[in-house]
Amino acid sequence: MPPQARLLGPADVRRLADELGLRPTKRLGQNFVHDPNTVRRIVAAAAVSGDDVVLEVGPGLGSLTLALLPCCRSVVAVEVDRVLAGRLPRTVAEYAPGTADRLRVVPADAMRVRAGDLTAGGPAPTALVANLPYNVAVPVVLHLLEEVPTLARGLVMVQSEVADRMAAGPGSRVYGVPSAKLAWYAEARRAGPVPRAVFWPVPNVDSALVALTRRPPPSAAPRAEVFAVVDAAFAQRRKTLRAALAGWAGSAERAGRLLAAAGVDPATRGEQLGIADFARIAEAAVRV
The missing domain is CATH 1.10.8.100 (rRNA adenine dimethylase, C-terminal domain)
Known part of the structure:
Protein backbone atom coordinates (compact mmCIF):
# COMPACT_ATOMS: atom_id res chain seq x y z
CA MET A 1 0.00 0.00 0.00
CA PRO A 2 1.38 3.45 -0.88
CA PRO A 3 1.76 5.87 2.02
CA GLN A 4 -1.25 8.11 2.52
CA ALA A 5 -1.19 11.90 2.45
CA ARG A 6 -3.50 14.41 4.07
CA LEU A 7 -4.30 17.02 1.45
CA LEU A 8 -4.61 20.78 1.83
CA GLY A 9 -8.07 22.31 2.09
CA PRO A 10 -9.01 26.00 2.09
CA ALA A 11 -8.32 26.42 5.82
CA ASP A 12 -4.89 24.76 5.48
CA VAL A 13 -3.92 26.99 2.58
CA ARG A 14 -4.92 30.15 4.41
CA ARG A 15 -3.16 29.03 7.60
CA LEU A 16 0.09 28.34 5.76
CA ALA A 17 -0.15 31.63 3.88
CA ASP A 18 -0.72 33.53 7.12
CA GLU A 19 2.18 31.74 8.79
CA LEU A 20 4.50 32.77 5.96
CA GLY A 21 3.10 36.28 5.65
CA LEU A 22 2.33 35.35 2.06
CA ARG A 23 0.55 37.76 -0.23
CA PRO A 24 0.15 36.04 -3.62
CA THR A 25 1.66 38.11 -6.44
CA LYS A 26 0.59 38.42 -10.06
CA ARG A 27 4.26 38.76 -11.03
CA LEU A 28 4.91 35.16 -9.97
CA GLY A 29 1.49 33.98 -11.13
CA GLN A 30 0.62 32.71 -7.66
CA ASN A 31 -2.85 31.16 -7.47
CA PHE A 32 -2.94 28.25 -5.04
CA VAL A 33 -5.25 25.25 -5.46
CA HIS A 34 -7.15 24.54 -2.24
CA ASP A 35 -9.53 21.79 -3.39
CA PRO A 36 -8.41 18.19 -2.65
CA ASN A 37 -10.70 16.72 -5.31
CA THR A 38 -9.07 18.86 -7.99
CA VAL A 39 -5.54 17.73 -7.19
CA ARG A 40 -6.70 14.13 -7.04
CA ARG A 41 -8.22 14.56 -10.50
CA ILE A 42 -5.00 16.06 -11.83
CA VAL A 43 -2.89 13.20 -10.50
CA ALA A 44 -5.32 10.63 -11.92
CA ALA A 45 -5.30 12.33 -15.33
CA ALA A 46 -1.49 12.47 -15.28
CA ALA A 47 -1.44 8.68 -14.86
CA VAL A 48 1.81 8.71 -12.91
CA SER A 49 3.10 5.37 -11.69
CA GLY A 50 5.37 4.13 -8.94
CA ASP A 51 8.29 4.26 -11.38
CA ASP A 52 7.87 7.91 -12.33
CA VAL A 53 10.04 10.77 -11.21
CA VAL A 54 7.70 13.75 -11.42
CA LEU A 55 8.92 17.25 -12.16
CA GLU A 56 6.62 19.79 -10.55
CA VAL A 57 7.04 23.49 -11.32
CA GLY A 58 5.77 26.04 -8.84
CA PRO A 59 4.60 23.71 -6.05
CA GLY A 60 3.64 26.72 -3.95
CA LEU A 61 2.18 25.64 -0.63
CA GLY A 62 2.21 21.95 -1.64
CA SER A 63 -1.38 21.14 -2.63
CA LEU A 64 -0.46 19.14 -5.73
CA THR A 65 2.83 17.90 -4.28
CA LEU A 66 1.03 16.09 -1.46
CA ALA A 67 -1.26 14.33 -3.94
CA LEU A 68 1.63 13.31 -6.21
CA LEU A 69 4.07 11.90 -3.65
CA PRO A 70 2.15 8.72 -2.72
CA CYS A 71 1.71 7.83 -6.40
CA CYS A 72 5.24 8.10 -7.80
CA ARG A 73 8.85 7.26 -7.11
CA SER A 74 9.75 10.84 -6.26
CA VAL A 75 8.94 14.49 -6.93
CA VAL A 76 11.48 17.11 -7.97
CA ALA A 77 9.82 20.43 -7.13
CA VAL A 78 11.20 23.61 -8.73
CA GLU A 79 10.17 26.71 -6.79
CA VAL A 80 11.44 30.24 -7.45
CA ASP A 81 10.03 31.66 -4.19
CA ARG A 82 12.66 30.90 -1.55
CA VAL A 83 10.18 31.16 1.32
CA LEU A 84 7.84 28.60 -0.27
CA ALA A 85 10.76 26.36 -1.24
CA GLY A 86 11.97 26.36 2.35
CA ARG A 87 8.54 25.54 3.81
CA LEU A 88 7.57 22.72 1.43
CA PRO A 89 9.65 19.88 3.00
CA ARG A 90 8.18 20.68 6.41
CA THR A 91 4.65 20.70 5.00
CA VAL A 92 5.22 17.28 3.45
CA ALA A 93 6.65 15.97 6.73
CA GLU A 94 3.53 17.19 8.53
CA TYR A 95 0.87 16.08 6.07
CA ALA A 96 2.48 13.02 4.44
CA PRO A 97 5.35 11.84 6.65
CA GLY A 98 5.58 8.50 4.85
CA THR A 99 6.58 10.25 1.63
CA ALA A 100 8.96 12.91 2.92
CA ASP A 101 12.01 11.06 1.57
CA ARG A 102 10.52 11.16 -1.94
CA LEU A 103 10.67 14.95 -2.22
CA ARG A 104 13.56 17.06 -3.49
CA VAL A 105 13.12 20.82 -3.72
CA VAL A 106 15.14 22.83 -6.23
CA PRO A 107 14.98 26.56 -5.42
CA ALA A 108 15.29 27.93 -8.95
CA ASP A 109 13.57 29.72 -11.80
CA ALA A 110 12.02 27.08 -14.05
CA MET A 111 12.89 29.22 -17.09
CA ARG A 112 16.59 28.92 -16.26
CA VAL A 113 16.88 25.58 -14.49
CA ARG A 114 19.22 23.04 -16.08
CA ALA A 115 18.98 19.28 -16.36
CA GLY A 116 21.90 18.90 -13.97
CA ASP A 117 20.02 20.83 -11.29
CA LEU A 118 17.13 18.38 -11.56
CA THR A 119 19.17 15.17 -11.60
CA ALA A 120 21.76 15.96 -8.92
CA GLY A 121 21.58 13.11 -6.45
CA GLY A 122 18.74 11.28 -8.15
CA PRO A 123 17.23 9.91 -11.36
CA ALA A 124 16.05 12.15 -14.19
CA PRO A 125 12.40 13.28 -14.28
CA THR A 126 10.08 11.26 -16.49
CA ALA A 127 6.83 13.24 -16.20
CA LEU A 128 5.95 16.93 -15.88
CA VAL A 129 2.92 17.65 -13.69
CA ALA A 130 2.36 21.25 -12.70
CA ASN A 131 0.04 24.16 -12.05
CA LEU A 132 1.99 26.65 -14.15
CA PRO A 133 2.11 30.42 -13.70
CA TYR A 134 -0.10 31.81 -16.44
CA ASN A 135 2.34 34.44 -17.64
CA VAL A 136 5.19 32.03 -18.46
CA ALA A 137 3.44 28.71 -19.04
CA VAL A 138 4.43 28.11 -22.66
CA PRO A 139 8.07 29.25 -22.37
CA VAL A 140 8.50 27.06 -19.28
CA VAL A 141 7.10 23.97 -21.03
CA LEU A 142 9.26 24.53 -24.12
CA HIS A 143 12.37 25.08 -22.02
CA LEU A 144 11.82 21.94 -19.94
CA LEU A 145 11.06 19.71 -22.91
CA GLU A 146 14.28 20.88 -24.55
CA GLU A 147 16.40 20.75 -21.41
CA VAL A 148 15.08 17.43 -20.01
CA PRO A 149 14.77 14.87 -22.81
CA THR A 150 13.76 12.16 -20.33
CA LEU A 151 10.37 13.85 -19.85
CA ALA A 152 8.13 11.39 -21.67
CA ARG A 153 4.80 13.02 -20.89
CA GLY A 154 3.15 15.74 -18.92
CA LEU A 155 -0.03 17.27 -17.59
CA VAL A 156 -0.03 21.01 -16.99
CA MET A 157 -2.68 23.40 -15.76
CA VAL A 158 -2.68 26.70 -17.65
CA GLN A 159 -5.01 29.54 -18.59
CA SER A 160 -7.84 28.17 -20.74
CA GLU A 161 -6.96 30.32 -23.75
CA VAL A 162 -3.34 29.19 -23.52
CA ALA A 163 -4.51 25.58 -23.42
CA ASP A 164 -6.41 26.19 -26.65
CA ARG A 165 -3.29 27.57 -28.32
CA MET A 166 -1.05 24.79 -27.04
CA ALA A 167 -3.37 22.08 -28.40
CA ALA A 168 -4.35 23.81 -31.66
CA GLY A 169 -3.55 22.29 -35.05
CA PRO A 170 -2.87 23.94 -38.42
CA GLY A 171 -5.87 25.85 -39.74
CA SER A 172 -7.28 26.59 -36.31
CA ARG A 173 -8.08 30.22 -35.51
CA VAL A 174 -5.83 30.06 -32.42
CA TYR A 175 -2.98 28.09 -34.02
CA GLY A 176 0.28 29.99 -33.77
CA VAL A 177 3.85 30.04 -32.52
CA PRO A 178 3.15 28.16 -29.23
CA SER A 179 1.20 25.45 -31.08
CA ALA A 180 3.88 24.88 -33.72
CA LYS A 181 6.86 24.94 -31.35
CA LEU A 182 5.22 22.62 -28.84
CA ALA A 183 4.45 20.19 -31.68
CA TRP A 184 8.21 19.86 -32.27
CA TYR A 185 8.46 18.04 -28.95
CA ALA A 186 5.10 16.53 -28.16
CA GLU A 187 1.50 15.86 -29.01
CA ALA A 188 -0.71 18.18 -26.97
CA ARG A 189 -4.42 17.85 -26.19
CA ARG A 190 -6.86 19.53 -23.84
CA ALA A 191 -7.63 17.26 -20.89
CA GLY A 192 -10.47 19.11 -19.19
CA PRO A 193 -11.42 22.42 -17.55
CA VAL A 194 -10.55 23.57 -14.04
CA PRO A 195 -13.03 25.93 -12.32
CA ARG A 196 -11.89 29.25 -10.88
CA ALA A 197 -13.36 28.50 -7.46
CA VAL A 198 -10.67 25.91 -6.61
CA PHE A 199 -7.98 28.62 -6.42
CA TRP A 200 -6.94 31.15 -3.81
CA PRO A 201 -6.97 33.93 -4.70
CA VAL A 202 -9.64 33.36 -7.34
CA PRO A 203 -8.15 34.25 -10.76
CA ASN A 204 -10.07 36.34 -13.27
CA VAL A 205 -9.51 33.76 -16.02
CA ASP A 206 -10.55 30.16 -16.57
CA SER A 207 -8.05 27.31 -16.41
CA ALA A 208 -7.64 24.02 -18.24
CA LEU A 209 -5.45 20.93 -18.29
CA VAL A 210 -3.20 20.09 -21.23
CA ALA A 211 -1.81 16.57 -21.65
CA LEU A 212 1.55 16.18 -23.39
CA THR A 213 3.04 13.05 -24.96
CA ARG A 214 6.65 13.24 -26.11
CA ARG A 215 7.40 12.25 -29.69
CA PRO A 216 10.55 12.39 -31.83
CA PRO A 217 11.29 15.66 -33.66
CA PRO A 218 9.83 15.58 -37.18
CA SER A 219 13.19 16.43 -38.77
CA ALA A 220 16.93 16.28 -38.31
CA ALA A 221 17.07 20.03 -39.02
CA PRO A 222 18.43 22.08 -36.09
Missing part, protein backbone atom coordinates in the same frame (compact mmCIF):
# COMPACT_ATOMS: atom_id res chain seq x y z
CA ARG A 223 15.60 23.09 -33.80
CA ALA A 224 16.75 26.70 -33.59
CA GLU A 225 16.61 27.07 -37.38
CA VAL A 226 13.14 25.54 -37.57
CA PHE A 227 11.91 27.81 -34.79
CA ALA A 228 13.34 30.84 -36.64
CA VAL A 229 11.13 29.92 -39.60
CA VAL A 230 8.11 29.58 -37.29
CA ASP A 231 8.77 32.98 -35.71
CA ALA A 232 9.12 34.65 -39.11
CA ALA A 233 6.00 32.99 -40.52
CA PHE A 234 3.77 34.18 -37.68
CA ALA A 235 5.33 37.62 -37.17
CA GLN A 236 3.15 38.83 -40.03
CA ARG A 237 0.49 36.16 -40.15
CA ARG A 238 -1.77 38.04 -42.56
CA LYS A 239 0.93 37.94 -45.23
CA THR A 240 1.66 35.07 -47.57
CA LEU A 241 4.65 32.95 -46.63
CA ARG A 242 6.65 34.37 -49.53
CA ALA A 243 6.28 37.85 -48.02
CA ALA A 244 6.42 36.83 -44.37
CA LEU A 245 9.67 34.89 -44.81
CA ALA A 246 11.41 37.52 -46.92
CA GLY A 247 13.39 38.95 -44.01
CA TRP A 248 14.41 35.51 -42.77
CA ALA A 249 15.40 34.28 -46.24
CA GLY A 250 17.10 37.49 -47.33
CA SER A 251 14.55 38.41 -49.98
CA ALA A 252 11.05 37.55 -51.10
CA GLU A 253 12.50 35.95 -54.23
CA ARG A 254 14.71 33.57 -52.24
CA ALA A 255 11.84 32.84 -49.85
CA GLY A 256 9.78 31.77 -52.86
CA ARG A 257 12.55 29.46 -54.04
CA LEU A 258 12.93 27.89 -50.61
CA LEU A 259 9.20 27.34 -50.30
CA ALA A 260 9.06 25.72 -53.73
CA ALA A 261 12.00 23.47 -52.83
CA ALA A 262 10.18 22.46 -49.64
CA GLY A 263 6.99 21.68 -51.55
CA VAL A 264 5.06 24.53 -49.89
CA ASP A 265 2.83 26.90 -51.84
CA PRO A 266 4.40 30.38 -51.50
CA ALA A 267 0.91 31.92 -51.50
CA THR A 268 -0.21 30.07 -48.37
CA ARG A 269 0.06 31.45 -44.82
CA GLY A 270 1.91 30.17 -41.80
CA GLU A 271 -1.26 29.17 -39.98
CA GLN A 272 -1.80 26.43 -42.57
CA LEU A 273 1.52 24.67 -41.96
CA GLY A 274 2.41 21.95 -39.48
CA ILE A 275 5.77 21.70 -37.77
CA ALA A 276 7.02 19.18 -40.35
CA ASP A 277 6.34 21.77 -43.08
CA PHE A 278 8.35 24.41 -41.23
CA ALA A 279 11.16 21.88 -40.83
CA ARG A 280 11.24 21.21 -44.59
CA ILE A 281 11.58 24.95 -45.22
CA ALA A 282 14.53 25.10 -42.80
CA GLU A 283 16.09 22.11 -44.53
CA ALA A 284 15.66 23.77 -47.92
CA ALA A 285 17.60 26.80 -46.68
CA VAL A 286 20.66 24.57 -46.39
CA ARG A 287 20.32 23.19 -49.91
CA VAL A 288 19.10 26.17 -51.95
